[in-house]
Amino acid sequence: MDRITKSLLNEFSQEHDLISLAEDKQFEHFACYLTVGRFLSEAFDTSEIVVGDGNDTGIDGIAVVINGALVIIPRSKSR
Numbered sequence: 001m002d003r004i005t006k007s008l009l010n011e012f013s014q015e016h017d018l019i020s021l022a023e024d025k026q027f028e029h030f031a032c033y034l035t036v037g038r039f040l041s042e043a044f045d046t047s048e049i050v051v052g053d054g055n056d057t058g059i060d061g062i063a064v065v066i067n068g069a070l071v072i073i074p075r076s077k078s079r
Contacts, residue, residue: 001027016046028052032061039065048072 001009001023012033013019013026021029029046036049048070052060064071 025050025052028060032063036061036063036065036070039068040070041068042070044070 009023009026009030012030013021016029016033018026018029028050032046032049036044046061049061049063051062064073
C-alpha cells in the first residue's frame with residue numbers, strides 16, 4: 001500500500017475506532033465508507049455494511065441506499 005493511502009487509512013481507522021482491527025479489515029471499512037458515503041448526507045457506521053469474511057468470493061460490503069438514506073437490514077445471529 002502506498003504511503004498516502006496508508007496515511008488516509010490510519011487517520012480513518014483512528015477516527016472510527018478501528019485501530020484494533022487487522023489492516024485488511026480496516027481497509028474493508030475504509031473502502032465501504034468511501035464508496036457508500038458519497039451517496040449519503042448523514043454519518044453511518046461501516047460495520048452495518050461490511051460483510052467481508054473468509055470464503056466470501058471477495059465481497060467486502062453491501063449497501064442499499066434509497067432516496068439518500070441507508071437501508072439497514074438486520075443480520076441473522078446464526079452466521
